[in-house]
Amino acid sequence: MxxxxxxxxxxxxxxxxxxxxxxxxxxxxxxxxxxxxxxxxxxxxxxxxxxxxxxxxxxxxxxxxxxxxxxxxxxxxxxxxxxxxxxxxxxxxxxxxxxxxxxxxxxxxxxxxxxxxxxxxxxxxxxxxxxxxxxxxxxxxxxxxxxxxxxxxxxxxxxxxxxxxxxxxxxxxxxxxxxxxxxxxxxxxxxxxxxxxxxxxxxxxxxxxxxxxxxxxxxxxxxxxxxxxxxxxxxxGDYTTPVSTSYHGYDIHQMPPNNQGLTALLMLNVLSGFLPGGLDPNGAERLHLEIEAGRLAYRDRDNLVGDQDHVAVPVKELLSRDYADRLRAEIDRDRAMTRLPRVALPGxxxxxxxxxxxxxxxxxxxxxxxxxxxxxxxxxxxxxxxxxxxxxFRLDPRHPNCIAPGKRPMHTIMPGMVTRSGRALMPFGVMGGGYQPFGHVHLLTNMFDFGMDPQEAMDAPRVFYNDDMVSAERSVSAEAIEGLRRRGHKVTAPYEPLGGGQLVLIDWEKGTLTGASDPRKDGMALGY
Structure with a gap:
């Protein structure tokens, strides 16, 4: 509370x-x-x-x-x-x-x-x-x-x-x-x-x-x-099959490619091996791990995701535990990676x-x-x-996201759904272009690793790695920013807040619904 x-x-x-x-x-x-x-x-x-x-x-x-x-x-x-x-x-x-x-x-x-x-x-x-x-x-x-x-x-x-x-x-x-x-x-x-x-x-x-x-x-x-x-x-439009992963007993569902939703699942798979719940939720180490997992996941998104009606996307391999283990091994808790390509993600x-x-x-x-x-x-x-x-779209004929007649582009907007024990638990989402996988992961781990209630999880300070810089909202503490800089991150303040989200959580035992809406937007949750 x-x-x-x-x-x-x-x-x-x-x-x-x-x-x-x-x-x-x-x-x-x-x-x-x-x-x-x-x-x-x-x-x-x-x-x-x-x-x-x-x-x-x-x-x-x-x-x-x-x-x-x-x-x-x-x-x-x-x-x-x-x-x-x-x-x-x-x-x-x-x-x-x-x-x-x-x-x-x-x-x-x-x-x-x-x-x-x-x-x-x-x-x-x-x-x-x-x-x-x-x-x-x-x-x-x-x-x-x-x-x-x-x-x-x-x-x-x-x-x-x-x-x-x-x-x-x-x-x-x-x-x-x-x-x-x-x-x-x-x-x-x-x-x-x-x-x-x-x-x-x-x-x-x-x-x-x-x-x-x-x-x-x-x-x-x-x-x-x-x-x-x-x-x-x-x-x-088309009905399709979601892509999913399990995180600490919760099943997280996303849209498949041409959507970027699997990026969030890949981040969760990587973070699951770090047990981030024992860290300060707003501290530099937790934020650093999230940033590094995101950088690896976005690299794969940008290289591999396209319209599956036109190209083969290795979804099963990307979401395998073995692949997450290999990516996790690339992360140093104390230093930012230096070899990854620079990626600019538009809002x-x-x-x-x-x-x-x-x-x-x-x-x-x-x-x-x-x-x-x-x-x-x-x-x-x-x-x-x-x-x-x-x-x-890209204009490289070799790229899976190259433009073609009747093809869908790689898409950033991504609704999320959490289920547990065969029941819906929480429809959720965080807006913000390229930020959305970061936003989904930050929200879910706030709740499932750090025990925040839905509104606390939505309100919590956010960071985002983009174009070789870490954008840190003004609510991120000076101590956390300094800790990120010691790890080699270049930190700046964003022009606008990072993303904006909503969720509704179902409590089946009590028969209640709990809603949250992001203060970074004008909105609200309302029930009856």
Whole structure:
């Protein structure tokens, strides 16, 4: 339990249902859906739709999603890959012949076909009690009538003003009066409201066909993109099998490649041999071990992960205990490794949602347009912000993540799920682009090794190794920073907090739910 004399918040506790998101309006909409008879899947998609309006820098219907789901709280985890694909004409030779040395971070070539709306419709049809019209109703209201801009949203919104200015349609909608809204302003998106109404009426066809698809494709083609109406019409998400590992008696589940989720599992496998629970949870030795395990895991992620429909990824070998033993042997408790390649991991803006209902259906749901406001391209008539997931592709034909027609890029957004003894225990997630595997591991080990309650585990100080530097939040002690420097790490302060997460913990014996939401975002957990 936290020291009640210090600033902070307690976990949220309830019995019937619980939702945790990074925005209060989304959490409230999810709980309203639960109380109106919807289940956890209905509530999660309702929340995602609201956040597509009220957190436009982080997510939207022009993005992707991934979902892990435990029906009725069982231990069998369903996984749904709602990430989009490259256009059918996106051949690596085309880019090389045109003189590209990488896929740009913005513009038409960074845009993969959005997968979120297809996933929402499919998941509601397969697992929801309500339809897409009910799930979109709160989002339509906020887009049409307006919503108050929250503080973290305003902080993020102000950062990409230059990029938004480069697209006249983005500037018109998201720089009203020539500037980014500030906290307390009311913002409206009438074009997006009309688009959401089409989807509410026509389902996925309201996005991937007709006027909506034509607006997106025409804009992309006018800017030089390779996208076609067929690329949009043919978009379909897939059910797949999660990848998993066991950590101190808990089963941790992640999305398989093209997702980076196995990176967190590899880190846990390495750390399991160090028994980190005997260390100071915020001390230099614990943070150093986490950093070094992460550096090894990210090396493998960047060299080996791609779309398994196109390339073979050695998942079984990477997650084997023998492989973890070999990696662990490379770590020196007292010195940072010097031989690993330098890796720069971009951040991103994402929303993560955790919901459990009275039947203990447990949903771990993540939705994103990647960089802040994605590609910076907005549909002129539809108000849809298009993601820039294509920037994750490589242009090396030998690399497993090389761009190819219909291929999915290596994807950073990763929902997590914990099960134990054949039951769902905790849908959880930590946002933040490349930080997410670090965030998952830090959260889980805070709880399972150091006995922190869910909110304490979420609040705890964080570090992240990126581009040859360790970013240490201001809450990391001077003593821990000095201990990292003695081990050879270069330590700096990040411009913004590291990640942001949510979780809902199920206590089967007591019949209760415990929720936590990251103070680094605007959000909250709420139950009833």
């Amino acid at each position: 936290r020291d009640l004399q210090f600033p902070g918040r307690s976990p949220v506790r309830a019995t019937e249902g619980m939702a945790a998101t990074s925005h209060p309006l989304a959490t409230l909409a999810a709980v309203d859906m639960l109380r109106a008879g919807g289940n956890a899947m209905d509530a999660a998609i309702t929340a995602a739709a609201v956040q597509a309006v009220v957190e436009p820098q982080s997510t939207g219907i022009g993005g992707d999603c991934f979902v892990l789901y435990c029906p009725n709280g069982g231990g069998d985890v369903l996984a749904f890959n709602g990430s989009g694909r490259a256009p059918a004409a996106a051949n690596v030779d085309w880019y090389l012949e045109k003189g590209f040395d990488r896929i740009p971070a913005g513009g038409p070539h960074s845009v993969t076909v959005p997968g979120a709306v297809d996933a929402w419709c499919r998941l509601l049809e397969d697992h929801g009690r309500k339809g897409i019209a009910d799930a979109l109703a709160p989002a339509i209201h906020y887009a049409e009538h307006g919503y108050v801009v929250h503080d973290r949203v305003a902080f993020d919104w102000a950062d990409p003003e230059t990029d938004l200015s480069a697209d006249e349609h983005a500037a018109r909608i998201f720089l009203p009066g020539g500037r980014a809204p500030v906290a307390g302003d009311v913002h409206r998106q009438p074009e997006l409201a009309a688009t959401l109404r089409k989807i509410a009426r026509d389902g996925r066809a309201g996005f991937y066909e007709g006027e909506t698809a034509d607006d997106m494709v025409s804009r992309l083609q006018a800017l030089g993109g390779l996208h076609t109406l067929d690329d949009f019409a043919s978009t379909r 991103s803006d994402t929303v993560y949602i955790s919901v459990v209902d009275r039947d203990r259906n447990a949903v771990s749901f993540i939705n994103s347009t990647y960089f802040s406001f994605g590609s910076g391209i907005v549909g002129p008539k539809t108000g849809i912000v298009l993601q820039n997931r294509g920037t994750s």
